Amino acid sequence: MEDLVSVNNLTFSRGQRVIYQDISLRLAKGKTTAIMGPSGIGKTTLLKLIGGQLRPDSGDIVFKGESIPKMRRSRLFEVRRHMSMLFQSGALFTDMTVFDNVAFPLREHTRLSEELIRLLVLMKLQAVGLRGAADMLPSELSGGMARRAALARAIALDPELIMYDEPFAGQDPISMGVLVKLIKELNNALNLTSVVVTHDVTEVMSIADYVYILADKKIIGEGTPEQIRAHESPMVQQFLLGRADGPVPFHFPAQNLEQQLLERR
């Protein structure tokens, strides 16, 4: 199976804090890959590294045979037309209507006529079920609708790779169901390669073809959803089942409780 993106021996640190220590993973073409892990370990950072917004300290990220960190800025901008990212907040432009938001990448990067752009935008909005909200402003949308509108914008240029940053965070069960369905359908219909970064285990296990679990700067488990469910690592099991305490400790590292309580100031 061909890889669209491969991350090789990547190390990245922000200031003094190491975020990734020598990790490698690959995103297979046409498949949905999930990257899971507890919050606060920098899963979004990984997407920004793939998108070239951040540079790794060492290691390489290869997109269609080309190294992203070694690209010149102009080449990077060309490559980015083939990838797109759904941000956690949606990141719709607040001063434009939903229609103009979806039309934005088309107007920026193509020379299509307004008439054709209108057709394309309406089709994309139809795909996410928001054709009726075309003239609304992002501030008038609910969180789930904003994310769907952002999804319509993300697929406007028919990218090859789409990165979802916490698509299910803070959604009610219905919106979550809608998003799961959309991600699955878009992946099949447009032959996209998807990467979903999330900590919502059940939703993502139903759509992912391959799963990586990140914790403590490293990949602690990988495999198909079935393999992951049967994984022997206690850390993976703790994450999947949502136990409060285990190898990932409940307590933030601190000195002994008794000692601290009895300590005289």
Next chain:
Amino acid sequence: MEWFARLGRSTLEISAGLGRAAYLLVGALFAKPQLKNIPLTIKQIYVVGVQSLLIIVVSGAFIGMVMALQGYTVLVDYGAEESLGPMVALSLLRELGPVVTALLFAGRAGSALTAEIGLMKATEQLSSLEMMAVDPLRRVIAPRLWAGIIAMPMLAVIFSAVGILGGQAVGVDWLGVDAGSYWSVMQASVEFEKDVGNGIIKSLVFAFIVTWIAVYKGYDSIPTSEGISKATTETVVYSSLAVLGVDFVLTALMFGTH
């Protein structure tokens, strides 16, 4: 030892900040000009220029009126009240017009620019532009920078003109200075290139400084509500201080020696 370490650290931080600000400026101003950016710039001129017009006109009128009132009470003691015209006009054209406009602009438009860009950063709009292969420096920063540089000298000219009319309203219509001498003595002492021209040059320099600081502070802000409020305050403080400092240097260069 600690003192030296702190000095070194803050020097490095300041240099890094200046470097980022210069990078932003080069990226925004010297980018390939795009036709698409013209409507964006016009929209920003509306936001920073037209929407600042009211405060500029009202302040200009009041400052002209106050100067006429204060000037009159001093000049009338020497029987020199016909010098009211040049007094009002010269102080407005050379100093108050450019400087007060720049200070008001920093408070009204500069802070809004910083907050807007900071919020765009916080809501990942800038990031998402980058991921859509659109350079935010070109798309977001450049139109705002140009709009500020274009709009502020226009506001300063309007400020001075309104101030002179306000001075006439108080000096001539209320206090009874002869209208003919108000205007003719003014005309005799005001030079177009030296006074009006230098005032516009000052205003262009201030526009550049204030807008640059405003967009840089927004772009470089920490994308939290606290970070944005800090950046907004810094925009007003830094640009006001920079305007006053640069004004002294420019005045010394333009009017200092004969």
Next chain:
Amino acid sequence: MNSRKVEVLVGMFVALAAAALIMLALKVADRGISGNGETYVLKAKFDNIGGLKVRSPIKVGGVVVGRVGSISLDEDDFSPVVTLVIGKEFDKFPSTSSVSILTSGLLGEQYIGLQPGFMLEDDDILKPGQFIEDTKSALVLEDLIGQFLFSRGND
């Protein structure tokens, strides 16, 4: 806010700024009458120029015809030499014309009054760079007071 309305308002803003600039140029700085036209230069030597300054106006019967271009000191006889920059359209002053330094009001600014003389011959006009012979110096207040006291003492 649609873009049409924005464009119209920005257009009005630009027009307002242009109007303000034109007002500053014509009504405040009086650029329409002098400053941008062609000029020529005359010179005059005074005993004392008082408070005359560069850019002080030169008037004929109250009409401004030019401005003082520069003031220097003659190296031979140590008297001040004033360069008069006069509009090209006023180039027919007879060579018998006189200039005097006058004061507008009791404490006002000083200016040069040019009194055209009689035309003796047709071509006898002041040429660019020529010195005006007949000059009256500035009245210095202290001198006046001194003279007044002196003449009182004689009574």
